[in-house]
Amino acid sequence: MRKEAIKLSIDKEVLDIARQEMPNISRFTEECMRKYLGIGITLTPLYKQQELLETIGKCHLELHLMNELEHIEEMKREMELEKINYAWRSVFTHYRDTGRINEELLQHAMKVLDIDRKDLIDIIELTYTYFRRDRIDTTDWQKVYEKYGN
Numbered sequence: 001m002r003k004e005a006i007k008l009s010i011d012k013e014v015l016d017i018a019r020q021e022m023p024n025i026s027r028f029t030e031e032c033m034r035k036y037l038g039i040g041i042t043l044t045p046l047y048k049q050q051e052l053l054e055t056i057g058k059c060h061l062e063l064h065l066m067n068e069l070e071h072i073e074e075m076k077r078e079m080e081l082e083k084i085n086y087a088w089r090s091v092f093t094h095y096r097d098t099g100r101i102n103e104e105l106l107q108h109a110m111k112v113l114d115i116d117r118k119d120l121i122d123i124i125e126l127t128y129t130y131f132r133r134d135r136i137d138t139t140d141w142q143k144v145y146e147k148y149g150n
Contacts, residue, residue: 087112088141095124096138113141115149123148 008029010018015025022028038045091105101121110120126148131138136147 084112084141085139088144089139091120092124092127092138092144096128113145119149 018025018028034040036046038048087105087109091102091109094100094102094105101124106117106120109115110117113120115123123144127136127138127144130136130148134147137143
């Protein structure tokens, strides 16, 4: 390996401190250049490592944002499900407690549950008649509809 002498300008204060810490500044400089360029034992050049770290950082951020978006979507689904269950519970609980169907609650439930009046009334009455025997969770519209809606 052939060495070539170069002229290098370094701040005097930095050079004085470097001479105390490193006996061979030329070798240190050469090793730093080797590592930066990926020559020798380093598998990936230092400048490439920086690019990789930046890419990893961006990917990490994207993954975090995707997870946050998925979390937001899951919360929206849960809120929609709660809205549906609340509409059902309101109309059914009133019927269970009073034996009468509240027209306002029925209209709201028909709209939220997307079901016609006759079918919803039938489900309410069937649920009331059989929920103790069937031990069904009457707070969950999907379970009630699967049991009594078909």
